[in-house]
Amino acid sequence: MTATQTAALRVEKLDRVFDVSAPFLSRLLYRQERRYLHAVNDVSVSVPSGGCLSLVGESGCDKSTVARLITGIYPPKSGQIRFAPGRSGQPLSAQMIFQDTYASLNPRWRVKNIIAEPYLHRIVEHAETEVVFADPKHPCTRLLLETIPDVNSPHRDRKIVAGEVPSPLCPPSGCTFHPRYPLAQDRCKIERPSQEARPEGARVACHFA
Ligand code: SF4
Numbered sequence: 075m076t077a078t079q080t081a082a083l084r085v086e087k088l089d090r091v092f093d094v095s096a097p098f099l100s101r102l103l104y105r106q107e108r109r110y111l112h113a114v115n116d117v118s119v120s121v122p123s124g125g126c127l128s129l130v131g132e133s134g135c136d137k138s139t140v141a142r143l144i145t146g147i148y149p150p151k152s153g154q155i156r157f158a159p160g161r162s163g164q165p166l167s168a169q170m171i172f173q174d175t176y177a178s179l180n181p182r183w184r185v186k187n188i189i190a191e192p193y194l195h196r197i198v199e200h201a202e203t204e205v206v207f208a209d210p211k212h213p214c215t216r217l218l219l220e221t222i223p224d225v226n227s228p229h230r231d232r233k234i235v236a237g238e239v240p241s242p243l244c245p246p247s248g249c250t251f252h253p254r255y256p257l258a259q260d261r262c263k264i265e266r267p268s269q270e271a272r273p274e275g276a277r278v279a280c281h282f283a
């Protein structure tokens with residue numbers, strides 16, 4: 075979104091933690107500590123007026139939790155969700171539409187479609203659909219696009235991301251994508267990348283993208 079466009083929705087530094095502790099008696103009997111699941115961490119996205127936000131990614135990447143926070147089903151622990159006023163002067167609201175990833179990534183959509191890709195409680199890439207298709211930056215996005223069937227070359231070699239999304243109760247250190255990325259560097263294992271703005275309008279969380 076450019077500086078001159080009005081944001082219909084602005085989400086800033088959204089956080090949500092769930093208490094997933096065992097029941098009190100079990101904790102007492104087995105001397106267990108309380109356990110907390112940091113499901114959404116520092117999520118910021120904005121959607122221009124007339125636009126649509128597609129949350130895409132693998133199962134278990136907390137897309138639904140982010141959507142439930144934005145639509146007000148879950149209250150956030152911290153952060154802000156701001157809708158611009160509509161024609162009546164009342165703030166706009168959001169509605170969830172569940173659909174398959176391939177349809178969400180359709181670049182022919184007429185509305186300004188913003189893609190945000192969560193991976194293990196954080197947004198790793200956030201940009202307009204055309205920008206993501208033209209030049210996906212984050213390795214996770216590139217691998218996700220690889221999974222889209224291509225009718226023109228149905229037998230092409232596809233690089234499918236190996237492994238599964240790690241448990242959010244025990245996330246990997248540094249960049250949480252590093253255990254599944256064969257080209258990860260030492261820095262990826264110790265330092266969490268922050269989301270940086272790119273000249274073409276994307277925001278990407280990767281040390282090397
Ligand atoms: S920070 Fe490292 S592991 Fe994470 S996406 Fe970038 S290159 Fe891959």
